[in-house]
Amino acid sequence: MTISVQKMAIRVGRRSTSPSTGGFEADMFSLPIDNQQRANEISQEGCPQDIPQAKKLKTRSEIELDAWASWKYPSEFWDRLSKVELTRRALEELDRRTKTRRPPPTHTATTPGDLARFARYGDPNLCDLRGYPEPRRDRPTSPTLPTSATNKSSKSTTPYNRNFDQHLTDYQIYPSYSSQKPDLTHIRIALAAPRPSLSPSQFSDSTFEAFEEDNARAKDEADILANVILTILGTRNHSHLSARNTAFGNLEHLTDGTITLAKPDIYYGAYPAQLTQSSREKLSRHIVPSTTQDKPITPNFFVEVKGPDGSAAAAARQARYDGAIGSRAMHSLQNYSKDEPVYDNNAYTFSSTYHDGTLKLYAHHLTEPTTEGGRPEYHVTQTDTWGLTGNIDIFRHGTTAFRNARDLAKRHRYRFIEDANNKTRPDNDASFNAVADHADASQRSAGPGFEDPPASSTLSFSAIQTRAERLIKQSNSLLSSLANNHRGKNRSRFSILKQLNAAKDGPRAESLG
Structure with missing residues (x-):
């Protein structure tokens, strides 16, 4: 029984012998690993990984949305708003300004020499206190709200905001x-x-x-x-x-x-x-x-x-x-x-x-x-x-x-x-x-x-008005000519009637006489 088990172990060991390992026990325990590696190699040969896949083309709407999303707004835009909406862009601007603020000063122990120097130079420096007004300078600066000069990549805001x-x-x-x-x-x-x-x-x-x-x-x-x-x-x-x-x-x-x-x-x-x-x-x-x-x-x-x-x-x-x-x-x-x-x-x-x-x-x-x-x-x-x-x-x-x-x-x-x-x-x-x-x-x-x-x-309105005035003038001239002709016809008609009446009255007067 012992010999048959050893022979079986030797067969398994020969089948699983690997050049990288020198022992029989290592070969036996590496058998599943070798099979898995061999399966991976077969899968890699069947489905090569180095073949480039075709990129999905973006639509115009996706390109525009990506462009709007990459825009950065200048500080002046936020400073001049009467009311700032709570949006992701506003929070990003707040984070940017928080990071650019001046770090708080470190406080050390006060010595008698410091007190003497403090009394000699006058008032204390209160600019680190929140809400303290900035002192007037020849050139206005704003350490807490940096302008667009410090933000080289700033761009204008868009209707998508x-x-x-x-x-x-x-x-x-x-x-x-x-x-x-x-x-x-x-x-x-x-x-x-x-x-x-x-x-x-x-x-x-x-x-x-x-x-x-x-x-x-x-x-x-x-x-x-x-x-x-x-x-x-x-x-x-x-x-x-x-x-x-x-x-x-x-x-x-x-x-x-x-x-x-x-x-x-x-x-x-x-x-x-x-x-x-x-x-x-x-x-x-x-x-x-x-x-x-x-x-x-x-x-x-x-x-x-x-x-x-x-x-x-x-x-x-x-x-x-x-x-x-x-x-x-x-x-x-x-x-x-x-x-x-x-x-x-x-x-x-x-x-x-x-x-x-x-x-x-x-x-x-x-x-x-x-x-x-x-x-x-x-x-x-x-x-x-x-x-x-x-x-x-x-x-x-x-x-x-x-x-x-x-x-x-x-x-x-x-x-x-x-x-x-x-x-x-x-x-x-x-x-x-x-x-x-x-x-x-x-x-x-x-x-x-x-x-x-x-x-x-x-x-256009002016062209219609000009043409209307021209038509009115033409109509007035046409009406005046028609009126003149009508008056002339009336005069000629009146003279003809007068002559006819005279012709009729002539024989009647002779008969009466």
Whole structure:
């Protein structure tokens, strides 16, 4: 029995003999380990680890969110907020300032010599006490609140931060719940005007179903802009100039410069050649948004869209910011060459947001400053909201209002441009007149929107007024000529009747005689 056990052990030992171990017992206990290593080698040979895996491409919304998340806000932005919301960014700023504070002084034992020196040099140093005012210096410093000069990587804040909302309010760019409400009676009437392109004969149920499917399939903001928003915009019309994803880097800052530049998804404006060069140069910082000079100027209609995972609150902040910029542009153009600015409390700028099938439309206007030398106040009013994916009737109502608002914004824009041109346009400027006539002809032929609009909306107010005066003069001259002819005919008719009467009376007188 002992011999058979030893033989069995020898067989197992031979099978498990490893060059790295010299003993029999080590070989026996290393048997499971060798099998596991051999299995690992087989698995590694079957599934090589060095083959690179394809990287997942990020969508546009993910890239934008990563970009916003990497932004760092300057200290001035936090210092100037009247109220700081408790957000992750605010806590990070508090931690940064806590780390940069001056370390507390170390206290040592006091000796009689220190007391004598303290009495000789006067008052104690109380700057380490909390709440003690800083002594006046020739150059202001703030050891506890370092400025952006110490933070080299600081950048502007964005609409994705809740403190962006408070920043706009601090600079009199109010949200809808605290804005003054303008008279929207005429605007609502204009928005409700029917559109031929959205009638049942031209916009079918199958087109609406395709819109619903595109909206359901959209994964991010890029899909919304490429496939969904086009149905709302309508057929492309080159007479209505627009641009996309343009940073407004040429404009004067609307606040203090600590927030990011406005960059609407879509904005509408006028051709630069429609406004005289002198007017463009004087108003450039208010009406020319981009450093690319051939992009649209005098923007007053904006579109902001978000993907299914986007933030509706961020879209509302962007629309509020865009509308304030457009209101300032219209106000500067309206008051061009005037000694005192006029505030008529009318809305000449519009913006819209689209998120998850919901379309919102806003009207923007500004009012005069409440204090002498203060800043104008900017207000936003929501005109209406539509769930476009609900049914085709609501889609028609919402899209009709959207396109009518776009046309209304264009009429206001062109009217202010023509008024400014009448103040500065030289009579003998043949080149400018040719460009203006060409723009006016293209406007009359193609209309102001992305589709064929009503004929009454194809001309600006000044052009309609000029044509009406011309028609009145022609009508007056025609009426005067008709009156002269009528008087002449009456005189000739009277003479003929007189002669006939004389001829009749002649024989009667002879018979009586």
